[in-house]
Amino acid sequence: MAGKGKRGLFARYWPRFLLIIPFGLVVYVPFYNRLEPALGGIPFFYWYQLSAIILGAAVALTVYFLETRITHTTDSKPADVDASGTPGDIL
Amino acid sequence: MNLNVTAASVFIALFLFVTWVGFIAARWRKADLNVLHEWGLGGRRFGTVVTWFLLGGDLYTAYTFIAVPALVYGAGAMGFFAVPYTIMIYPILFLVFPRLWAIARERGHVTAADFVRERFDSRLLALAVALTGLVATMPYIALQLIGMEVVIGALGFPTGGFTGHIPLIIAFIILAAFTYTSGLRAPALIAVVKDMLIFITIFAAIVIIPAKLGGYGAIFASVPQSKLLLAPPSGGSIGDYSAYFTLALGSAMALFLYPHSMTGILSASSGKVIRRNAAALSAYSFVLGLIALLGYMAIAAGVDKNPLHAAGFAQYGANFAVPALFLDMFPSWFVGVAFAAIAIGALVPAAIMSIACANLFTRNLYKEYWKPHCSDAEEARVAKIVSLVVKVGAVVFILAIPHAYAIQLQLLGGIWIIQLLPAILLGLFTQRFNANALLLGWAAGTALGTYMAASRGFVSSIYPLEIFGLAVPGYAALYSVVVNFLVAAALSPALNRLTRRAGVA
Numbered sequence: 232m233a234g235k236g237k238r239g240l241f242a243r244y245w246p247r248f249l250l251i252i253p254f255g256l257v258v259y260v261p262f263y264n265r266l267e268p269a270l271g272g273i274p275f276f277y278w279y280q281l282s283a284i285i286l287g288a289a290v291a292l293t294v295y296f297l298e299t300r301i302t303h304t305t306d307s308k309p310a311d312v313d314a315s316g317t318p319g320d321i322l
Numbered sequence: 323m324n325l326n327v328t329a330a331s332v333f334i335a336l337f338l339f340v341t342w343v344g345f346i347a348a349r350w351r352k353a354d355l356n357v358l359h360e361w362g363l364g365g366r367r368f369g370t371v372v373t374w375f376l377l378g379g380d381l382y383t384a385y386t387f388i389a390v391p392a393l394v395y396g397a398g399a400m401g402f403f404a405v406p407y408t409i410m411i412y413p414i415l416f417l418v419f420p421r422l423w424a425i426a427r428e429r430g431h432v433t434a435a436d437f438v439r440e441r442f443d444s445r446l447l448a449l450a451v452a453l454t455g456l457v458a459t460m461p462y463i464a465l466q467l468i469g470m471e472v473v474i475g476a477l478g479f480p481t482g483g484f485t486g487h488i489p490l491i492i493a494f495i496i497l498a499a500f501t502y503t504s505g506l507r508a509p510a511l512i513a514v515v516k517d518m519l520i521f522i523t524i525f526a527a528i529v530i531i532p533a534k535l536g537g538y539g540a541i542f543a544s545v546p547q548s549k550l551l552l553a554p555p556s557g558g559s560i561g562d563y564s565a566y567f568t569l570a571l572g573s574a575m576a577l578f579l580y581p582h583s584m585t586g587i588l589s590a591s592s593g594k595v596i597r598r599n600a601a602a603l604s605a606y607s608f609v610l611g612l613i614a615l616l617g618y619m620a621i622a623a624g625v626d627k628n629p630l631h632a633a634g635f636a637q638y639g640a641n642f643a644v645p646a647l648f649l650d651m652f653p654s655w656f657v658g659v660a661f662a663a664i665a666i667g668a669l670v671p672a673a674i675m676s677i678a679c680a681n682l683f684t685r686n687l688y689k690e691y692w693k694p695h696c697s698d699a700e701e702a703r704v705a706k707i708v709s710l711v712v713k714v715g716a717v718v719f720i721l722a723i724p725h726a727y728a729i730q731l732q733l734l735g736g737i738w739i740i741q742l743l744p745a746i747l748l749g750l751f752t753q754r755f756n757a758n759a760l761l762l763g764w765a766a767g768t769a770l771g772t773y774m775a776a777s778r779g780f781v782s783s784i785y786p787l788e789i790f791g792l793a794v795p796g797y798a799a800l801y802s803v804v805v806n807f808l809v810a811a812a813l814s815p816a817l818n819r820l821t822r823r824a825g826v827a
Contacts, residue, residue: 247416250416250417251413253409253410253412253413254410254413256409257406257410257567260552260562260564260566260567261554261563264551264552264554264563266550266551269539271537271538271539272537272538272540272541272542273538273539273542274542274550274551276399276402276550277402277542277615280402280405280611281405281608281611281612283405283406283409284405284408284409284604284607284608285604285608287409287412287413287604287607288412288601288602288604288607289601290413291412291413291416291597291601292601294416295416295597295598295600295601298597
């Protein structure tokens, strides 16, 4: 990463700021410590947190795809993170 | 309890199947298993799918499947902390661990202590990391046996005296044998079977059980109101709110520091595999959330009122809630499937944990202090033998010592393992911290966290911290790691200067 500077780092890594969202979803307990509105008989406390799992996964996936696009378009692939991925070993 | 023949036959058949899978795993992606990173890390060649199964099987253990719904069954909403916990582990996995993976791969590290040893050039700090990992993991392996013991008991096998322990001992001999021959390949392949059985069981449970109990509305309506929500703040205390969140956050920060999680991560074939799994592993979190709800289903089904289960509850306490629920709701053959899922669910993490302990012992104690120049083959052989010793230790532990101690040690293990966070995290991302300052921080955090747990009689890890007269009950691990970090940050500049001066002189 040497010589790329702060700007290059930001351009490469900005999607990672999105990863704060999953924390934000669960940090304020009073917000979801309630029964109503219930969903199909399931109190808010429970269905909200179950949905937050899915949102969290969606955020991680989004960051992954955004980063993939960035590394492909700007070719600023940092050597210390991605270099050793062996192509083709999906399974 | 009488032996449930149908369920026991299905259970034994599935168990024999995974035993076979465990042994043929040695031939899967054939390589020289007399090299430590081949035996203990599967050659770092697991792709996205295998890593998904392996980490899922590794992190969501049998004990989780028994204890989380048991907590919800007994304590209500507080037990649901497992859900925000698993939500927060994945951003951490995504941000931190691909970097550790890349460094470990390049430098040939097999354990976290290997990384710390080289990064800080400190044998003492590496020793602290290795010992903490070993001590925190041992009771965790023992707990897997509790999960297995509960389902074996629920199948109706006799549980009294020494004969009562025979099924468990057989299961562990099998486990020890295939771990010895196949290394990490065995739990990786078995995890595929285990995870599929778990998914089948849970999807059947969330469809069949609510249908029998009159829907989710009826289930929640039968749970006492006081259990459904956390206790709101009152009388100078934040109530359950801070405990709930700190428990989730602290557990999330600690999870990937455990040697068995580290082993799972380092066996991936690339950083990309790890980042993909940071999204994909959430599927297990969702299943865990559903499993937690089984605790309420057990309340709604009134399992504790069934006289057939009286002996089970007397012996295993709330941990018997889910097995009892399955016995009441499922046909016998499917009880066999569900219980096999839990028991095999114990084998996978127990195998990975013992491999992780073996890696730590061999690399960071044996090679570091006894035989610095031992050959690759000797290194792998020592690791294999240690994996056996660790498992014998776990069995003796669980048979000879009351279970309460294993649970308390596991609780302490969480507090101890989180103390590795500053050294590993700061080691990955900055150069400014001093090894000795981190060591002192580790000592301070470990001592404080242990004190906090001791002040609660080792039965709870929630410490009622007082801030300006307001009680903020929170997870002792989180409070103590903050102190650990502050000590390391405060002492680093001074100690760095000292070291530099010593270097000049």
